[in-house]
Structure formats: structure tokens, C-alpha cells
Amino acid sequence: TTDYLRHVESMKKFPSGAGRMAHLNAVILGDALASEENDLIFPSEEFTKQALISSPEQYLEMYQRSIEDPSGFWSEIASEFYWKKKWGEKACSENFDVRKGSIHIEWFKGGLTNICYNALDRNIEAGNGEKIAIYWEGNEPGHDGCLTYNELLEKVCQLSNYLKDIGVGKGDAVVIYLPMLMELPIAMLACARIGAVHSVVFAGFSAESVAQRIVDCKPKAVITCNAVRRGPKVIYLKEIVDAALIESEKSGVTVGVCLTFENQSAMKREATKWQNGRDIWWQDTIPKYPKTCMVEWVDAEDPLFLLYTSGSTGKPKGVLHTTGGYMIYTSTTFKYAFDYKPSDIYWCTADCGWITGHSYVTYGPLLNGATVIVYEGPPNYPDSGRSWDIVDKYKVTIFYTAPTLVRSLMRDGNEYVTRCSRKSLRVLGSVGEPINPSAWRWFFNVVGDARCPISDTWWQTETGGFMITPLPGAWPQKPGSATFPFFGVQPIIVDEKGNEIEGECSGYLCVKNSWPGAFRTLYGDHERYETTYFKPFPGYYFSGDGCSRDKDGYHWLTGRVDDVINVSGHRIGTAEVESALVSHPQCAEAAVVGVEHEVKGQGIYAFVTLVEGVPYSEELRKSLILAVRNQIGAFAAPDKIHWAPGLPKTRSGKIMRRILRKIASRQLDELGDTSTLADPGVVEQLIALNDC
Ligand code: WTA
Numbered sequence: 001t002t003d004y005l006r007h008v009e010s011m012k013k014f015p016s017g018a019g020r021m022a023h024l025n026a027v028i029l030g031d032a033l034a035s036e037e038n039d040l041i042f043p044s045e046e047f048t049k050q051a052l053i054s055s056p057e058q059y060l061e062m063y064q065r066s067i068e069d070p071s072g073f074w075s076e077i078a079s080e081f082y083w084k085k086k087w088g089e090k091a092c093s094e095n096f097d098v099r100k101g102s103i104h105i106e107w108f109k110g111g112l113t114n115i116c117y118n119a120l121d122r123n124i125e126a127g128n129g130e131k132i133a134i135y136w137e138g139n140e141p142g143h144d145g146c147l148t149y150n151e152l153l154e155k156v157c158q159l160s161n162y163l164k165d166i167g168v169g170k171g172d173a174v175v176i177y178l179p180m181l182m183e184l185p186i187a188m189l190a191c192a193r194i195g196a197v198h199s200v201v202f203a204g205f206s207a208e209s210v211a212q213r214i215v216d217c218k219p220k221a222v223i224t225c226n227a228v229r230r231g232p233k234v235i236y237l238k239e240i241v242d243a244a245l246i247e248s249e250k251s252g253v254t255v256g257v258c259l260t261f262e263n264q265s266a267m268k269r270e271a272t273k274w275q276n277g278r279d280i281w282w283q284d285t286i287p288k289y290p291k292t293c294m295v296e297w298v299d300a301e302d303p304l305f306l307l308y309t310s311g312s313t314g315k316p317k318g319v320l321h322t323t324g325g326y327m328i329y330t331s332t333t334f335k336y337a338f339d340y341k342p343s344d345i346y347w348c349t350a351d352c353g354w355i356t357g358h359s360y361v362t363y364g365p366l367l368n369g370a371t372v373i374v375y376e377g378p379p380n381y382p383d384s385g386r387s388w389d390i391v392d393k394y395k396v397t398i399f400y401t402a403p404t405l406v407r408s409l410m411r412d413g414n415e416y417v418t419r420c421s422r423k424s425l426r427v428l429g430s431v432g433e434p435i436n437p438s439a440w441r442w443f444f445n446v447v448g449d450a451r452c453p454i455s456d457t458w459w460q461t462e463t464g465g466f467m468i469t470p471l472p473g474a475w476p477q478k479p480g481s482a483t484f485p486f487f488g489v490q491p492i493i494v495d496e497k498g499n500e501i502e503g504e505c506s507g508y509l510c511v512k513n514s515w516p517g518a519f520r521t522l523y524g525d526h527e528r529y530e531t532t533y534f535k536p537f538p539g540y541y542f543s544g545d546g547c548s549r550d551k552d553g554y555h556w557l558t559g560r561v562d563d564v565i566n567v568s569g570h571r572i573g574t575a576e577v578e579s580a581l582v583s584h585p586q587c588a589e590a591a592v593v594g595v596e597h598e599v600k601g602q603g604i605y606a607f608v609t610l611v612e613g614v615p616y617s618e619e620l621r622k623s624l625i626l627a628v629r630n631q632i633g634a635f636a637a638p639d640k641i642h643w644a645p646g647l648p649k650t651r652s653g654k655i656m657r658r659i660l661r662k663i664a665s666r667q668l669d670e671l672g673d674t675s676t677l678a679d680p681g682v683v684e685q686l687i688a689l690n691d692c
Contacts, residue, residue, distance in 0.1 A: 040476035041444070043453045047426070051339050051473020059474045059484075066487040073488065074516055078108060078328045081118050081367075084297040087111030087324070094514045096541065098534045102526070107325030107516045108300035115304060115327045116193035117295045119366040120153040132371045135345075135394050136182045139229040139377030141386070143265060147182060149369070152189075155182075157293035158286050159190035165289070166221060166257055170195030170296055173219040173306065175255075177210060177241055179203045179228040180376045183261050183282065184352045185362045187223045192304060192323075195296035196220075199306040199318070202353025203228065205633040207240045209316075211247035213308050214255060216318055217523060221257040225282075227267035231381035234266050242273060259285075300324025306523050307355055309461040310573035311532060312563040318523030319355075319461050326359075326464050327367060329517030333465040333486055334364030337455045338398045338427050339472050345424070347373035347390065348400040354570070355461040356431055359517075360400060364465070379405055384412035388420035388447075399447075400429030400455075403439055404568040408599045410442045417446050427472050429455040432569025433601045434557045440479035458482040458557050460543060461571070462533065464517025467491065468555050481554040488515045491555060493547055498537040506548030508561060510540035563657070565594035565602045572604065572636050580631035581606060581638075584624055586614045591647050591655050592638070595664045603639035605664040607647060607686070616643045640664075643689055646682040648674070663687060 048054045053062070066073040071091040078091065087108035094105045123131075129150040136145045147155065168174060174191050176198055178184040184200070191198040199217050201210050214222070222245070226238045238260055245255055261282040262269045269281065304323045308316040334340060346365050350356035365372045373394055379387045379401075387409065391399060409416065428448050435443070435456055444454055453472035459465060467489050468482040477483060485491050490512040492500050501507055518541070522529040536542040546558040560566060563574045574592040581590035589609040597603035608624060610616060621641045629637050642664070648656045662671050663686055674680045 039478055041479065042476040043473050044451065047339075047451075047453065048473045050341075051471075052336055053339075053471045053474040056475050059471055062487055063485070067490060070488055070513070070515075074107070074328060077332055078111075078324070081327065081331075082113065082122050084112040084114075085110070087300060092514065092516075096512070096514055096534070097539045098530055099538050103530050103534050105514045105518055105520055106301050107322075107328075107514075111300040111324055112297040113300060113324055113327070114193065114195075114295045114297055115323055115363060115367070116156060116189045118327060119189065119363065120149060120156065121295070123366075123369040124149050124153060126369065128369045131369065133366060134182055134185065135371065135373045137373060137375045137377075137390055137393075138265060139231065139381065140265065141382065141389065145182065152186070154291040155186050155286075156189045156193060157291050158289040159186060160193040160293040161289040162259075162286055163190060163196060163221065164194055164293075168194065168196050168220045170298065171197065171303070173197045173199055173217040175210070175214055175217065175219040175222045176200045177203055177205075177222060177224045177237060178261070178352075179225065179230070179235075179237070179263075180351055180374050181225065181228075181261065181263065182374055183223075183225070185366075185372075185374065188305070188352065188358070188362050189366075193293060193295055195298045195302060197303045197305055199308070200353050200358070201308070202351060202633075203235070203237055204351075204353070204635050206630050207243035207247060208631045209633060210240060210244035211251075212316065213318075214244060214248040215251045215253045216308075217306055218253050219255055221259060222255050223259045223261075223282075225261035225263040225266075226269065226272040228263055228376070229266045231378045236267070238272055242275070245278075298323055301520070305358065307358060307461055309355070310564055310571045310576055312573060312575065314573070314575045314579050316573075316576070317525070317528065317532075319519045320521050320523050321464055321517075322520050325516030325518070327363070329465045329515065330359040330364035331367035333469070333517070334360060334370075335368055336471055337457055337466050337469045337486070338400070338429060340365075340368055340370060340398070342369065344370060344397040344426075345373070345394050346370050346398045346400070347375070347394070347396045348429075349375065349379060349387070349402070349405060350400075350431070355459075355464075356400075359465050380408065380412070383416065384409055385416035385419055388417055388422055391422055391425060392420045395424040397424050398427045398429065399425055400431065402432040402569040403430055403435040404432070404600055406430070406435065406439045406443045406447075407601075410439060410446075411599065414446050422447065422449065425449075425452050427455060428452045429457060431457045431459070433566045434559060435480055437479040444479070453477060456480075456482045458545075458555070462519045463511075463515070463543075464519060467511065467515075468557075478550075478552075478554050481550075481556050483554050485555075486515075491547070492540055493549055494537050494540065498540075504549060504551050506546070506558070508537065509543045509545045509547035509555075509557070510537050511543065512540055514541075559602075560594075565592075565604060567594075567597075567602050567604060567635065568600045570635050572632070576632055577604060577606065577628055577636055577638065580628040580636075581608060581624055583631060584627040586611050586620060587624060587627075588612070589644075589647060591644075591657065591660055593657055593661045593664050595640075595661070597639065600639075604636065605640045605642065606638040607642045607644040607660055607664075609644050609647060642686070644682075645685055645689070646679060648682050648686070649678050650676055651678045653678075659683060 075091045088110040133152040457466045458468040493507040594602035
């Protein structure tokens, strides 16, 4: 309980009552000259009064219990859900220490439940059947729709029945490659209802990436749509799936069914290429199925979904989440971190193709019976005010987005924001990368009119749900800090040797002991799971992030410490981009690093060595970028190609990325020791060629 005590000490310092307001005023008036670290921004009295967790003491009491008796703490919460059969005696069993054998995490084992039942049927039985579950907003303003909980359940059941009919059963994988249509959460829930394992692939991934995922998880069916409009562009998703299916067949994986939604506003069915026998139109088929479907009761530890994410090495990892713990964790984190009330209208701008969309568009909010906005288009179409138009149109109360969006809208000017009322807003949220204090302030002052606390939630695909996050009514915030751990989470900061460091410090962020939302394995590769996450610092889960803790116990995330870059909140492995580049016939070698980028957070900077005798040209630069777009997706396209006649390597042939990062960010006086390089002259050459 050292953590607990640390929090008590730090929270005792917070002034209350008038002190809070005085401080808030100082911040708004801009005379808070103190450093970010000393800058406390308090929730208003009004907010605190109605908050679910309204004081540090209340948090500390619950936090202490969650750490001292995790099984009891989470069991109590889990009891509010429907269980066909209750779990065994102890809610949690785990081995979290590689030195004691294989890593093994179980929550609510033996319990039988169903997450779709808990999200839909349970809320309907509680009288919410006529409540809006999803407001759907199309790419074009004015194009919209909605579903009540009753209607959503019917749609889900029809699809579940179809999936069963084509032989999809418990444990079978289904790949979903859909944009932000209502059909995306419907498809996820339909799989969950019958115990099938969904693997949603973000609809910005290329055919090659889709194929790679299909080959890995061998789905019984793929669900897609013919096309989608993203702003002014039309993207032909079905063609990408067609190509992916041809590609995966080369690896011996054949998928029998491609269920295709006709997204009429983007493309008519007549224009869609079709393979009879395999391809099925959603609209012709699904509505014929019964609107009720029996639930498949699954063990809490049965898999719910696979989601592929990037790591330090080439191949994306299939992060596996199971049912019971994930259900309890996403719903509880959603409730407290956003101070959720049944009257809220909630909008998360993330795509369901990423973990944020899984946990906080689909599962977390719907488990709480919330009304969710699903938006098809980009946030700045037809202009930069679109997000705020949507906020006003639906009277959004909780708005959850990424720093990259905040920064890009901030750059476009305040007029787009202030032309909208936004008075419905009461809580803001941020996720995906550290939010820089200036973006934080703009979000707080301009978007939220200095009224709305910001929940800067730190978490990962692997963690399933929020790990370090403000509880908006409970304590003051510091712009740019994710603040304190959520219930049940024990963040530990360690030095290179893996020793825990106490007090004010900075190091590698790890977690001690499991939490219900933790991933259980990497699909088909438990060894990689242990090696990547549990071996670097034995006894702990290693996040891959750097973090510092200030004198008040606040946590400040400092970004990835491994070879993963975070571009607009999207995780991209440098190795993946490198392997896409070297697949280009004229590329001999490539080294990719992240550089600071004003809007995207990090940009992708690629050093490329061409095959002997090939001259560098603008055309070649474009075709190298195209290779990455084709292999991964447009979002992974390098921002800069730096021609490198040679790369700085140690005598043993290892690329010195540290030096490349400095060159990329033009910190040339910080190159450090280059004497250990096999050929120190390479560095001079690279610097000279920077402007190619
Ligand atoms: C980063 C997204 C700072 C971090 C939910 C992490 C953040 C990676 C924050 C996971 C935050 C996410 N502050 N950094 N609030 N949220 N990150 O798996 O580097 O796509 O390791 O999950 O995003 O990215 P992922």
C-alpha cells in the first residue's frame, strides 16, 4: 500500500472551497505563471457537487480497497452485471512474475456470462429499451440515423442468427473491415452474442495488412462494405478486401463468406465487383433473419476479441482480450473517468478499428446504457467546425478525442469553435499520446469554456481500459498530466535495472499485479507475450512508455521508449515501415525514426539507402512512400525520406538510432559519441544530405 500512502500525502495538499475557485480564476485569466507542475486546475464546486467521485478522500478509500482486496472490490462491481452462473470462489488468479513460471491471468473464471447480453438485453430489461443507443452521423451534414436499445438488439440478433447459419460458432474468428457505420458496433456485438471472436481491422489498413491479419486468425467470414466517403474522397473498401482475400489464399487461408454492406451514399451495388457464392449483400440477407437470438453463455475467460497492434518487431501482434474482466473493466472505467450519468450524450471520435473504439465507443458506454454518437466522417469536413456542429446537434455532454485532433483544430482558429454554443459539454477527454500543455489549455479554455474537466486517459491496446486517468470531480488537474491510477492499478516507475523508484522520479512505466481488463496473451504466441511485456522487468508488466512522477504524485507520460512511434495517436512500429520500404526493389536499406510533429505528435522520418547505382529522384521518393501506403496503409506514410548513402552502424552492424533521431530533429550538437561507429564519416554525409 505504499502507493496509497503516497497519494494520501499528495492529496492532503489540495486546497478546498474558495481556494479552488481563486486558483481556477487565475488560470483562466492567464496569470498562472507557475510551471505546469505547480499548476493545479480544480473542478468547479458545481461539478464536484454532482460528481460520482467528488473528493480525494472518496477516491483514496476506494483505491485502497481495490489494492488491498482486488477480488472483493471487483466482485462487488461484477455482481451488478448478469451472470448465468457465478464465478468460482476468488475473482482473480494470476501469475504476474515470469520468474515464477508462465504468465497467467484469470478474472471471474468459471463464471458464465455474455457481454452483448449485458450491454443490450440487461439495459432493456432495466427499462431503457426506448432510449437511443446510437446516434449515427454521416459524412455529409444532414445524413444521419439512430437506433434505440430495442432496435439495436434486433439488428444484432439478426446478424447473430445469420452468422450462426453460415456456421460461425463459439471461438470462431470473424474479421470486420468496416468504417464508422452503425453496422460496425452491430457486427462486434453480434459476434460477442454467439461467442465468436471478432477481429476488427481499421478500415485505413491496406490489402496486405488485412491479408496478414486474415492469415493469422483464419476467420470464418469477413464483414465489410462496398465503399465509404471520408470527406470528399471515396474509398473502395470491398476492393481492398477482395485483394486481401486473394493474397491470403496464397498462404493457404480461404475465407468462404464476405458479407458486404451496401453503403449507398458512397457507392451503388451495381458498380461493386462481385464474387458469387462468396460475396453476400448485407441488406438482401440479414433483414430476413429473426429479430431474437439466444445468447451463447461463455466463460469469463473465453476470448472476446483479437486486435492487432504494432510492436518493436515486424509482425503485428494479436492482442487477445477475454470476456468477463474486460466487461467489468471497460464499463467501470467509462463510468468513473467520465463521471457518466444516464442523461449524458457521449461522443468518442475514435474509430472502432482501434482499441479506443472497442472499449469506449462500443463496450464501455453501451454496458452503461449510454447514448453514443458514431460519426462516419473526418472531424474537419466540410470545415473545421464540424465537430462542434455535431456537439451542438446532439447536445453532446462528454467529448472524448485525441491530442492530434485538438492541435489541428487549434491551428485552424477559434472562430470555428466559438461559432457553436457547446454549452451541453461537461466533460472532455483525451487519449492516444501525451497532450502538450498548450493544447490542453486550448481544449480546456476554448472548447470547454473553462468549465469542463479534461480526463487525460493513459492506457493501451494491451490494458483494455484506462490505467492512469483523472476522475474529473475528485482532484485538481495539471495540464498535460494523466494524474493518478484508476482503481486496482498499481503503476510503478523503474530504472534501467528494474528497480522500483519512489517519490519524484522518472523512468520506465510498469504495472504491478493484474487488473481485470488486462490482455491475456498474444494470439498464438504466448512466448512473445512474456518476452515483450513481462521479461524486461521481471515481476511487472512493462508498458513500453516512459513516465515521470512529480512531487505531488502526478504521473506525466513521456512517450514510447521502444521502437514504436505514435503518429496522430496511431501506433506504428518502425520495423513495419522499414520492412515496407525495403520491399521496394530499389531500396537497399531503411531506418525509421519518429520526429516531433506539430499536429501529429510524431511524424515518420525514414532514412533510405538505395541500391548501388540507383539515383535519388522525386519520383523514387513518391514510389517509396507508395510502397508503405500499399503495405500498411496511408496513415503510416513517411513524412520525410532522407537519402542515406550509408547508415550509422556500430562495428557489430547495429544501426545507431539515437544518432538518426538527432539528425532527424536537427539536434546536431547533441549527436553524442560517434567514435564507436564503424564509419564515423557516415554522419557528416547524412547531415549534408538533409535537404534532399
Ligand atoms: C500512448 C491507445 C500519453 C502511449 C489507447 C501508449 C498515451 C500508446 C496516452 C498506446 C495518454 C495513450 N498520454 N500517452 N493519455 N494514451 N498513449 O495501444 O504511448 O493504440 O503506450 O492505445 O499510446 O497506444 P494504443
